[in-house]
Amino acid sequence: xxxxxxxxxxxxxxxxxxxxxxxxxxxxxxxxxxxxxxxxxxxxxxxxxxxxxxxxxxxxxxxxxxxxxxxxxxxxxxxxxxxxxxxxxxxxxxxxxxxxxxxxxxxxxxxxxxxxxxxxxxxxxxxxxxxxxxxxxxxxxxxxxxxxxxxxxxxxxxxxxxxxxxxxxxxxxxxxxxxxxxxxxxxxxxxxxxxxxxxxxxxxxxxxxxxxxxxxxxxxxxxxxxxxxxxxxxxxxxxxxxxxxxxxxxxxxxxxxxxxxxxxxxxxxxxxxxxxxxxxxxxxxxxxxxxxxxxxxxxxxxxxxxxxxxxxxxxxxxxxxxxxxxxxxxxxxxxxxxxxxxxxxxxxxxxxxxxxxxxxxxxxxxxxxxxxxxxxxxxxxxxxxxxxxxxxxxxxxxxxxxxxxxxxxxxxxxxxxxxxxxxxxxxxxxxxxxxxxxxxxxxxxxxxxxxxxxxxxxxxxxxxxxxxxxxxxxxxxx
Amino acid sequence: xxxxxxxxxxxxxxxxxxxxxxxxxxxxxxxxxxxxxxxxxxxxxxxxxxxxxxxxxxxxxxxxxxxxxxxxxxxxxxxxxxxxxxxxxxxxxxxxxxxxxxxxxxxxxxxxxxxxxxxxxxxxxxxxxxxxxxxxxxxxxxxxxxxxxxxxxxxxxxxxxxxxxxxxxxxxxxxxxxxxxxxxxxxxxxxxxxxxxxxxxxxxxxxxxxxxxxxxxxxxxxxxxxxxxxxxxxxxxxxxxxxxxxxxxxxxxxxxxxxxxxxxxxxxxxxxxxxxxxxxxxxxxxxxxxxxxxxxxxxxxxxxxxxxxxxxxxxxxxxxxxxxxxxxxxxxxxxxxxxxxxxxxxxxxxxxxxxxxxxxxxxxxxxxxxxxxxxxxxxxxxxxxxxxxxxxxxxxxxxxxxxxxxxxxxxxxxxxxxxxxxxxxxxxxxxxxxxxxxxxxxxxxxxxxxxxxxxxxxxxxxxxxxxxxxxxxxxxxx
Numbered sequence: 001x002x003x004x005x006x007x008x009x010x011x012x013x014x015x016x017x018x019x020x021x022x023x024x025x026x027x028x029x030x031x032x033x034x035x036x037x038x039x040x041x042x043x044x045x046x047x048x049x050x051x052x053x054x055x056x057x058x059x060x061x062x063x064x065x066x067x068x069x070x071x072x073x074x075x076x077x078x079x080x081x082x083x084x085x086x087x088x089x090x091x092x093x094x095x096x097x098x099x100x101x102x103x104x105x106x107x108x109x110x111x112x113x114x115x116x117x118x119x120x121x122x123x124x125x126x127x128x129x130x131x132x133x134x135x136x137x138x139x140x141x142x143x144x145x146x147x148x149x150x151x152x153x154x155x156x157x158x159x160x161x162x163x164x165x166x167x168x169x170x171x172x173x174x175x176x177x178x179x180x181x182x183x184x185x186x187x188x189x190x191x192x193x194x195x196x197x198x199x200x201x202x203x204x205x206x207x208x209x210x211x212x213x214x215x216x217x218x219x220x221x222x223x224x225x226x227x228x229x230x231x232x233x234x235x236x237x238x239x240x241x242x243x244x245x246x247x248x249x250x251x252x253x254x255x256x257x258x259x260x261x262x263x264x265x266x267x268x269x270x271x272x273x274x275x276x277x278x279x280x281x282x283x284x285x286x287x288x289x290x291x292x293x294x295x296x297x298x299x300x301x302x303x304x305x306x307x308x309x310x311x312x313x314x315x316x317x318x319x320x321x322x323x324x325x326x327x328x329x330x331x332x333x334x335x336x337x338x339x340x341x342x343x344x345x346x347x348x349x350x351x352x353x354x355x356x357x358x359x360x361x362x363x364x365x366x367x368x369x370x371x372x373x374x375x376x377x378x379x380x381x382x383x384x385x386x387x388x389x390x391x392x393x394x395x396x397x398x399x400x401x402x403x404x405x406x407x408x409x410x411x412x413x414x415x416x417x418x419x420x421x422x423x424x425x426x427x428x429x430x431x432x433x434x435x436x437x438x439x440x441x442x443x444x445x446x447x448x449x450x451x452x453x454x455x456x457x458x459x460x461x462x463x464x465x466x467x468x469x470x471x472x473x474x475x476x477x478x
Numbered sequence: 479x480x481x482x483x484x485x486x487x488x489x490x491x492x493x494x495x496x497x498x499x500x501x502x503x504x505x506x507x508x509x510x511x512x513x514x515x516x517x518x519x520x521x522x523x524x525x526x527x528x529x530x531x532x533x534x535x536x537x538x539x540x541x542x543x544x545x546x547x548x549x550x551x552x553x554x555x556x557x558x559x560x561x562x563x564x565x566x567x568x569x570x571x572x573x574x575x576x577x578x579x580x581x582x583x584x585x586x587x588x589x590x591x592x593x594x595x596x597x598x599x600x601x602x603x604x605x606x607x608x609x610x611x612x613x614x615x616x617x618x619x620x621x622x623x624x625x626x627x628x629x630x631x632x633x634x635x636x637x638x639x640x641x642x643x644x645x646x647x648x649x650x651x652x653x654x655x656x657x658x659x660x661x662x663x664x665x666x667x668x669x670x671x672x673x674x675x676x677x678x679x680x681x682x683x684x685x686x687x688x689x690x691x692x693x694x695x696x697x698x699x700x701x702x703x704x705x706x707x708x709x710x711x712x713x714x715x716x717x718x719x720x721x722x723x724x725x726x727x728x729x730x731x732x733x734x735x736x737x738x739x740x741x742x743x744x745x746x747x748x749x750x751x752x753x754x755x756x757x758x759x760x761x762x763x764x765x766x767x768x769x770x771x772x773x774x775x776x777x778x779x780x781x782x783x784x785x786x787x788x789x790x791x792x793x794x795x796x797x798x799x800x801x802x803x804x805x806x807x808x809x810x811x812x813x814x815x816x817x818x819x820x821x822x823x824x825x826x827x828x829x830x831x832x833x834x835x836x837x838x839x840x841x842x843x844x845x846x847x848x849x850x851x852x853x854x855x856x857x858x859x860x861x862x863x864x865x866x867x868x869x870x871x872x873x874x875x876x877x878x879x880x881x882x883x884x885x886x887x888x889x890x891x892x893x894x895x896x897x898x899x900x901x902x903x904x905x906x907x908x909x910x911x912x913x914x915x916x917x918x919x920x921x922x923x924x925x926x927x928x929x930x931x932x933x934x935x936x937x938x939x940x941x942x943x944x945x946x947x948x949x950x951x952x953x954x955x956x
Contacts, residue, residue, distance in 0.1 A: 040895070112918040119908070121918035126898055128931065233711040237875070237925045240932075397715070417518065420604055420948050430597070430953035440590040440599035442949040447715045453606065453946045454718075468931045470898050471920040475908035 005199035007169055010077025010313035013347030020169040023196040023203065031194045035130050035159055035212045038191025043127045043157045049186070050157060051101035056182035057154075058094045061146060064178045068141075071170040076140050077313040077348075082276055083141075090141045093148055093437050097155040100460045107467075118476040127157030128240075128466050129214025130191075132207050134228075136219035137315050138279045140168040145175040145195070148437075148458055149217030149242070156466035158215070159192050163207060166199040167316045173197070204228070209235055215466055218243040219281070219457070222448050229451055242465050243451040244444065247399035248285035248371045249432045250392060250423075252415055254405040255290040259297055265404055266301030269377075272431035274309040277350035278375035279319070282400050282432040285371055287379045288359070288391055299379055303339055303354055311341050311349040314374060320348035323374035327353055330378070333368060335361045350374045359387045369395055385411045389418065397446030397453070398423045400432035422446060424453070483677035485647055488555025488791035491825030498647040501674040501681065509672045513608050513637055513690045516669025521605045521635045527664070528635060529579035534660035535632075536572045539624060542656045546619075549648040554618050555791040555826075560754055561619075568619045571626055571915050575633040578938045585945075596954040605635030606718075606944050607692025608669075610685050612706075614697035615793050616757045618646040623653040623673070626915075626936055627695030627720070634944035636692070637670050641685060644677040645794045651675070682706070687713055693944055696721040697759070697935070700926050707929055720943050721929040722922065725877035726763035726849045727910045728870060728901075730893055732883040733768040737775055743882055744779030747855075750909035752787040755828035756853035757797070760878050760910040763849055765857045766837070766869055777857055781817055781832055789819050789827040792852060798826035801852035805831055808856070811846060813839045828852045837865045847873055863889045867896060875924030875931070876901045878910035900924060902931070 004019040023031075045053075061068070065087065072083050100106055110123040131153035135144030142148065145162050153160050164172030176195035183192050196203060201224070208216055208231045216232060218225050218241060225243030232241045251269065272284050287302075289295040314320040331338060335358065341351040352375040359382040362368050368378060382388040392401070392415060401423040405412045419426050424445030435443050435458055443458035444450040450457065455465045482497040501509075523531075539546070543565065550561050578584050588601040609631035613622030620626065623640050631638050642650030654673035661670050674681060679702070686694055686709045694710060696703050696719060703721030710719045729747065750762050765780075767773040792798040809816060813836065819829040830853035837860040840846050846856060860866040870879070870893060879901040883890045897904050902923030913921050913936055921936035922928040928935065933943045 044895075110918045112916055114914070119914075121914070121916065123918045123920050129899075229711070229716065233707070238707065238929070240930070417522075421607075423948065425949040425951060428950070428952040430951065436592070436597075436599070438590055438599065440588045440601045440949060442601050442947040451716070452718070454942075456947065464932075469920040469922075469934065470901065471903040471918060472906070473903060473908065474906040 002199050005166060005169070007075045007167060008316050009074045010315060010348055013313070016074055016170070018170055020173070020197050020199075022198045028196060031191070031196070032210065032212055034189065034191030035194070038189035039127070039130055039159045041189050042159055042192045045157065045188075047101050047107070050155060051098045053182065053186050053188065054094050054098040054101070054151065054155065056185050057146065057179050058091060058098070060178040060182040060185070061091070061175065064174055068171060068174050071168070071174055072140050075168040075171050076315055078276055086139060086141045089437060090146060093142065094146070094151050096437060096460055097151050097463070100463070101155055119473065120476060121471055121473045123469050123471045125467050126470055128468050130159040130161060130212055131466055132213045132216045133160055133162045134204055134216070134218045134220065135162065135165040135172065137165055137167050137319060138281070139219070140165070140171045141175070143219045144168070145172045146179060148462060149219070152462040153217065153466045156463050158466050159194070161194040161196065161207060161213065163196050163198060163204050169197055201227070205231055208232055208241070211235070211237065214239055216241040217465070220245065222246060225451060226448070240465070241451050242455060242457060244281060244399075244457050245448055245450060246281055246371045246373065247445065247449045248369065248395070249282055249398055249400045249402070250286045250288060250395060251284045251402040251432070252288045252388065252392065252404065253290060253295065253298055254403065254409070254412060254415075255292065255294055256406040256409065257294055257404050258406050259294055262294065262298040263301045266298055267305045268431050270302055270305030270309065272433045273377045274306060274352050274375045275433070277312050277314045278352070279315060279373065280433050282435060284402065284432055285377055286369070287377055288388055289379050289381050291381050291383050295381060299356070306352050306354055309341070309352055309375075311343045311345070311351050314348050314350040317348050319373065320350060323350055323372065323376070326372040327376060329367050330355055330372060333357070333361070333365045336368070352376070354379060356381070359383065359391045362391060363394060389414060392418045392422065395422055397449040399443065399445045399449045400425045400427060402427040402430065402432050404429055424449065480677050483644060483647070485553045485645060486794050487552045488793060488826055489552075491791070494552055494648070496648055498651070498675050498677075500676045506674060509669070509674070510688065510690055512667065512669030513639075513672070516667035517605070517608050517637045519667050520637055520670045523635065523666075525579050525585070528633060529576045531660060531664050531666065532572050532576040532579070532629065532633065534663050535624065535657050536569055536576070538656040538660040538663070539569065539653065542652055546649060546652050549646070549652055550618055553646040553649050554793055556754055564617060564619045567915060568624060571620065572624070572629050574915060574938055575629050575941070578941070579633055597951065598954060599949055599951045601947050601949045603945050604948055606946050608637040608639060608690055609944055610691045610694045611638055611640045612682055612694070612696045612698065613640065613643040613650065615643055615645050615797060616759070617697070618643070618649045619653070621697045622646070623650045624657060626940060627697070630940040631695065631944045634941050636944050637672070639672040639674065639685060639691065641674050641676060641682050647675055679705070683709055686710055686719070689713070689715065692717055694719040694721075695943070698723065700724060703929060704926070718943070719929050720933060720935060722759060722877075722935050723926055723928060724759055724849045724851065725923065725927045726847065726873070727760055727876055727878045727880070728764045728766060728873060729762045729880040729910070730766045730866065730870065730882065731768060731773065731776055732881065732887070732890060733770065733772055734884040734887065735772055735882050736884050737772055740772065740776040741779045744776055745783045746909050748780055748783035748787065750911045751855045752784060752830050752853045753911070755790050755792045756830070757793060757851065758911050760913060762880065762910055763855055764847075765855055766866055767857050767859050769859050769861050773859060777834070784830050784832055787819070787830050787853070789821050789823070789829050792826050792828040795826050797851065798828060801828055801850065801854070804850040805854060807845050808833055808850060811835070811839070811843045814846070830854070832857060834859070837861065837869045840869060841872060867892060870896045870900065873900055875927040877921065877923045877927045878903045878905060880905040880908065880910050882907055902927065
């Protein structure tokens with residue numbers, strides 16, 4: 001634990017002046033001693049009051065918008081437009097859960113009676129208990145302090161402990177103070193929402209192993225997510241960790257794809273690869289392109305659109321360093337051709353890079369199958385259907401898989417069939433970025449894309465991660 | 479791996495003559511090579527055809543009933559009446575899942591369209607993949623080869639690999655052959671259902687770590703369940719293990735309980751403790767009884783009813799040995815009074831035992847908090863509400879908790895509140911044994927009662943353990 005740490009301003013390529021003090025063990029103790037009682041009280045709160053609490057958070061955040069924006073911009077380097085989109089998405093998510101809680105049919109107990117034995121049984125939903133949320137680096141709002149994990153856990157009636165992402169400790173602190181204000185306004189116990197700070201991994205590890213924590217929400221690297229899973233499983237009482245750990249998001253162009261659509265599709269994909277320096281968990285990272293006219297046309301278009309892209313700063317020097325490292329690992333593989341931005345780099349801009357290789361070469365090098373987090377995509381050219389199917393089959397679990405095609409065909413069906421085993425969302429004729437916060441959305445995927453293939457991290461169904469059932473069986477007086 | 483093993487006949491206190499040969503690595507290889515293709519085919523089968531398959535299993539089992547019964551009786555020592563009950567329950571479970579699959583509203587995809595962007599999204603249910611089922615010793619039918627885990631996994635569209643419980647390898651083999659007959663009748667691929675034999679733990683461990691297995695269903699000891707969880711988590715791709723690992727099932731008698739009802743309640747509890755040598759996961763193992771008139775009356779009644787119970791053989795010498803071992807661990811604790819059957823023991827009968835201690839003593843010795851599998855219950859006498867609450871709060875996760883009371887009261891509410899954090903089912907004024915296979919039933923509980931508090935092992939909702947979602951997002955042609 002450091003004595004104090006700063007955040008980084010990617011646009012100015014300089015450290016911000018504010019110093020954040022990591023939560024001390026004594027402070028943590030005081031906060032955690034409030035958890036059990038708060039959980040007992042908050043967990044019993046009427047569902048409509050929980051909805052009121054979400055509404056109060058919405059209101060309180062809205063009041064704090066300008067200050068949040070100030071820190072968001074200076075701690076992430078993301079654009080003002082991007083802030084507005086993410087801001088709206090964060091508020092929308094709060095509203096969705098608020099509405100869900102106000103819907104009377106939601107989580108109505110399942111009741112059955114057995115008159116012959118004078119027995120009735122009710123299956124009732126309960127919160128799983130206090131949830132630890134570890135925010136993501138790339139969504140300082142929508143997947144962080146007041147993001148989907150926090151809001152769905154609160155909606156389920158769970159107390160939440162947020163460990164701020166150190167890269168945006170300032171944003172997190174302001175967002176947390178808005179939640180705490182709403183908590184006070186609602187007269188909820190102090191332990192309902194806890195915010196802690198740390199710039200290393202020790203505090204997260206300690207929190208994950210604390211017996212008072214009953215579940216974990218995490219969005220970040222495979223290494224981080226897997227470490228938390230291992231800690232959670234090694235506890236005396238193992239708990240579920242919902243880790244969303246990234247993905248290469250394969251995109252398949254089938255040979256029958258309309259040549260005339262190649263340009264518009266390439267433009268969309270270029271945008272999907274490069275926007276916000278490609279720092280999205282659903283960024284298309286591997287493109288399976290057919291050899292021949294359609295493939296060539298597509299590749300040329302893609303490269304020309306990417307080439308028009310201005311490079312922008314990445315979120316943090318660490319992320320930029322990791323981007324360069326991963327690119328150099330790919331560059332070290334034989335028969336991989338690189339095309340990169342030639343724009344002059346002033347700070348930690350992520351230079352867009354399109355790599356190209358053959359499917360045969362791709363099969364031989366596992367490092368080519370893994371995500372490169374940043375404005376990077378690998379074009380893999382395939383000769384025929386057999387090669388393509390081999391290429392998809394070799395991939396590990398992914399969040400998404402996209403297919404561009406013209407007509408239903410056996411090959412298209414076969415690709416779909418393989419993808420249902422590999423991904424959490426299949427996208428037909430569109431790009432994977434832009435995850436809609438709706439009921440039909442499943443955001444997750446087979447390990448290692450996420451830790452539990454059965455749950456979504458986005459949309460109203462994400463509440464199922466943080467609740468449990470208890471049946472209450474009653475022998476009625478006769 | 480042994481070269482061959484036999485099952486034990488508890489009634490005759492002798493080994494049965496049949497020799498079972500453990501599945502060889504080569505046989506296993508052949509069987510497992512069929513799994514992926516079978517999963518792909520079975521997983522795509524129309525839901526109504528899955529229902530037909532369950533119906534065919536029902537039919538095929540019914541034809542085999544007499545032979546199954548023969549082996550069931552000679553391998554378990556359980557009574558003919560018990561066989562009939564468990565048999566009916568097994569068939570009922572198959573029917574429930576069949577009906578669930580035939581219900582058109584069941585698992586209808588969630589569909590949403592977004593006309594502004596010409597986008598539609600469907601969230602569709604898919605089987606999680608091949609499931610390994612490890613049957614229980616105490617339910618040779620209802621929680622074994624054609625039990626709840628197997629049937630819910632098949633209903634979800636998952637291929638199933640059953641490793642027979644070695645204590646009833648014969649019963650399992652016949653039941654498996656019935657399932658295989660139904661599978662053939664339906665023209666389903668061979669890998670849809672696989673049956674393997676082994677008398678040690680090595681095969682189960684190997685199967686649990688096989689990358690083709692995607693989930694595990696287990697009912698048995700804590701040691702066995704936890705070992706499987708650890709193996710599953712150490713895999714390259716961790717998978718969920720649904721382990722139901724036993725429970726002490728606390729029963730609370732509140733002081734206001736009607737003195738006149740003590741006799742009938744004691745009779746019911748005596749039955750619940752002793753039936754089938756108490757070999758139920760929901761057997762009431764700890765009874766919190768108030769000091770004073772109600773408590774004394776209850777305790778005396780209970781002991782007198784238990785004393786009328788004929789002792790019956792346990793399932794296996796190993797289980798009997800473990801029962802004796804656990805009893806001696808409890809007996810070694812100071813200030814624990816024992817009352818046991820004085821009936822002469824001829825073989826591996828489980829002698830009913832009622833132990834008694836004070837709550838204060840109970841608090842000090844963790845071994846008193848754990849399950850003693852067999853016809854045993856520990857009476858813990860408490861002085862007041864504070865003592866009682868301490869006693870319940872110290873318990874780890876349980877499948878059930880029961881409260882006997884006369885009127886709603888603060889104490890009753892407080893007990894309920896504590897139990898919602900400790901158990902998967904609360905029973906008011908009734909015994910915990912006799913788990914109904916219905917939608918309102920939640921059979922599971924916080925760790926270590928089960929491995930995942932969010933899922934039930936009994937009833938139609940147990941299907942959720944073995945399925946996942948994939949969203950299919952389509953950009954419609956404009």
